[in-house]
Amino acid sequence: MATIPVNEPWITQQEIDSVTQQLAGGWISSESPVVAEFEQAFAKACDRAHGIAVSNGTLAIDLSIAALNLSPGDQVIVPAFTIISCVNQILREGAVPIFIDSDPLTWNLDVRQLEGAISDKTKGIVAPHIYGLPVDMDPLLLVARKYNLWVLEDAAEAHGLRYYGRPCGSFGTVSTFSFYANKNITSGEGGMVLTDDGEIAERLRSLRNLAFQKHRRFVHEELGWNARMTGIQAALALPQLGRLEEIVARRREVGRIYREELRNIPGVELAPEGIEASANDYWVVGAVLSFYPTAANELAVLLANRGVGTRPFFFPLHLQPAILSRGLGGSLGDFPTAEKLGMNGIYFPNGLGTPLESIRETARNVRISISEIAEKSSP
Numbered sequence: 001m002a003t004i005p006v007n008e009p010w011i012t013q014q015e016i017d018s019v020t021q022q023l024a025g026g027w028i029s030s031e032s033p034v035v036a037e038f039e040q041a042f043a044k045a046c047d048r049a050h051g052i053a054v055s056n057g058t059l060a061i062d063l064s065i066a067a068l069n070l071s072p073g074d075q076v077i078v079p080a081f082t083i084i085s086c087v088n089q090i091l092r093e094g095a096v097p098i099f100i101d102s103d104p105l106t107w108n109l110d111v112r113q114l115e116g117a118i119s120d121k122t123k124g125i126v127a128p129h130i131y132g133l134p135v136d137m138d139p140l141l142l143v144a145r146k147y148n149l150w151v152l153e154d155a156a157e158a159h160g161l162r163y164y165g166r167p168c169g170s171f172g173t174v175s176t177f178s179f180y181a182n183k184n185i186t187s188g189e190g191g192m193v194l195t196d197d198g199e200i201a202e203r204l205r206s207l208r209n210l211a212f213q214k215h216r217r218f219v220h221e222e223l224g225w226n227a228r229m230t231g232i233q234a235a236l237a238l239p240q241l242g243r244l245e246e247i248v249a250r251r252r253e254v255g256r257i258y259r260e261e262l263r264n265i266p267g268v269e270l271a272p273e274g275i276e277a278s279a280n281d282y283w284v285v286g287a288v289l290s291f292y293p294t295a296a297n298e299l300a301v302l303l304a305n306r307g308v309g310t311r312p313f314f315f316p317l318h319l320q321p322a323i324l325s326r327g328l329g330g331s332l333g334d335f336p337t338a339e340k341l342g343m344n345g346i347y348f349p350n351g352l353g354t355p356l357e358s359i360r361e362t363a364r365n366v367r368i369s370i371s372e373i374a375e376k377s378s379p
């Protein structure tokens with residue numbers, strides 16, 4: 001039985017030609033001019049002054065946190081429901097993530113809970129746009145301004161997504177992107193930081209390149225990373241920027257197919273088709289099952305046996321072993337929405353490269369499998 005993977009990339013002849021041109025021209029490292037070309041085009045698409053291409057989305061966050069100058073004991077507000085990449089570098093620097101819960105409707109950080117989490121040690125807010133809808137940025141930015149906090153906008157899942165018409169990636173003190181294989185634009189692995197702050201941009205360029213110095217290259221005043229993006233990666237990503245509207249439209253079409261198939265099933269919660277600020281772009285098509293605690297796991301096994309790939313939702317950060325072992329995090333019950341999403345959420349194949357006919361068949365398969373799981377919970 002053919003397996004329908006949870007993701008398949010959409011690579012066109014344009015991308016193949018663009019990469020081939022790099023290879024034929026002998027440009028294989030980060031020295032290729034196409035890296036700067038991609039940085040400028042990407043920054044422009046988000047109305048930002050500077051783009052700094054890096055080797056993945058996690059390092060885009062790590063370097064940004066390093067450039068924002070935390071001290072041990074400083075606090076940063078982070079939603080409990082997000083990827084661990086949002087807190088790695090905060091923890092490595094001895095700073096403290098303060099978790100808040102998510103909005104049960106949008107699955108994004110609940111902006112109403114921000115002020116209650118602020119203390120005199122708070123330095124910033126990490127705001128990831130989750131699974132296809134934007135964070136409510138306007139009230140978030142008001143709170144940030146009021147308390148003089150920086151904002152790290154994690155737009156790894158939000159290329160081409162808009163908040164009241166303004167591009168995601170245009171809001172943060174720094175805004176980060178990933179170009180992993182399942183993102184709206186991919187370079188296989190890759191990332192980007194956008195900012196309007198020239199000093200931060202300069203610092204990021206230094207940190208991604210081992211903090212080499214202009215005048216004494218091999219004398220280092222601080223520890224950097226090798227987080228450089230190659231020309232091959234930039235050449236792969238660049239043409240997709242021109243197709244971004246088409247890519248987002250495709251995501252929405254796939255989302256629509258699943259919505260029709262999975263609508264009105266008691267015990268199955270889907271993300272809303274849209275909110276006032278934006279239509280959902282269904283970066284993932286997920287469902288939260290409330291039949292019984294192991295329903296999402298059982299559905300994953302059932303679908304795997306039928307050749308359909310799935311993924312569980314993010315696991316809540318306040319319950320992560322790697323965070324609890326540092327004496328941070330929290331307990332079960334602290335953030336009920338994050339816990340509900342993390343324990344009961346599952347997402348389905350929505351690859352940009354998967355034919356729509358396969359998506360339709362898979363969505364039917366998902367509906368049938370869900371009803372089989374649901375039957376087990378009724379007497």
Ligand SMILES: *Cc1c(COP(=O)(O)O)cnc(C)c1O
Nearest residue numbers: 056057058083085128156178180
């Ligand atoms: C994918 C993702 C990242 C990490 O990007 P990588 O390129 O995989 O390191 C960070 N934040 C969010 C919200 C993501 O979805």
